[in-house]
Amino acid sequence: MPSEIALLESRALRADHLGRLDVLEKVKALQLLPDGLHVTTEGVAQYFGVHKEAVHSLVRRHRDELTSSGMVTLSGSDLRGPDVVKTTTSSEGAGESYPQRRRHQRLFTRRAMLNIAMLLRDSDVARCVRTYLLDTEELRQGQVADPRFDGLDRRVTNLESSMAQVGPALQELGPVLQRMSLRLETIDHRLDSMDRRFDGIDRRLDITQQVIGAMSVRLTDVVEDVADIKRQLHLKAPRQRRRKR
Template sequence: MPPEGALLESRSMRDSVMGRIDALDKVKALRLLPDGVHITTEGVARYFEIHREAVHSVVKRHRDELHANGMITLNGSDLQDFEMANLATSADGAPVSYPQGRAHLRLFTRRAVLNIAMLLRDSDIARCVRTYLLDAEDDLRKGYANLDRRVTDVETCLGGVGVALQELGPVLHRMSYRLDSLDRRLDATNQVVAAISNRLCQMSEDINRVDARVDDVVHQLRDLRRGRKRR
């Protein structure tokens, strides 16, 4: 597992785990504004248990990176509309108080807050978030390594099966040839049996005809004997 400081120093490493916003609530509940999406600078400071100036300092040093991960600054009519929609209560039911006449309002998404967690050096909460991220990535890598081993084992087994199939190839070919030969012989035998059956049918008809002729002869002989007796 890489050291916790790697996230502080490497933007590419931070980008690689930026999707793990679940790490925030695993360490501490993050209370968003009523829109369910954003949190103010003050809210970020409360989450990390630091002064808001520490948040401003991180923003100054990494403004582009934070903008890329959802940080926005509202002013003018956009600010007024947002304050009207989120002025009543915060996500946890507590009243929201905005300074009157502010010129702008900086807001952070969960992704931007996670980004700050990987940039803050002097916050125990931020350290816990970084540790959670690194542990989760380490578990993921171990899972991938275990999967790779299983895939390798399967490939090894399949390789053995391939060799066995290659060795069985000639045997299967010979068996196929013999089965074809048996099929041909069986067909020939069936033809002979069919011919014998036909011949037997013909013989049966011949026998029936002979029987009929014999019966005729017998009847004729009986008739002759009866004629003689009458004389």
């Protein structure tokens, strides 16, 4: 049975326990980002009750191991996603704070956080996680091995590994969805503008039809008046001829 010191010193032993993600929630509640997959550096520091510089230091010493466990570093256009967190800094001499975007941001999956728990020495929460891991491992080894549970454990581990890859994909998809949303809003505005124009055209057509109807009535009256004048002239013509005779 490995000891806590062995777990701190051996990457291979830590890799054997990376599938036990349930331990994190059993020791302390996690505060995940809206994507439900990642935790920021501040969230990791808060979970383990340490300063975030301790997390930065741990990342510098074990970057490759944590990256293989699902840690990602976002920069550039990746920071435009909906789940990227803004930080607040103070303006020099003004004593006021205002939000600024980070130049880069590091995100951790549950698997990466469990990896940190097996590396972080000066944290009571990390020690509790390691103790829980070792105790449950001892219980499992004391029980009769069941191949059905071994297969299930492998499936859960594979599923968790797949979930760790979903986060970066969602981060890449975020800006695309945002651009599509803006385009759809632009199309909606244009359609509304066209509807208003069509309404104006309909009103003008109604007015034109009313004018045409009025002109038709007037033309009918004029035609009738002309017909009356012709009849009157036709009746007067014989009388004038008789008078001339």
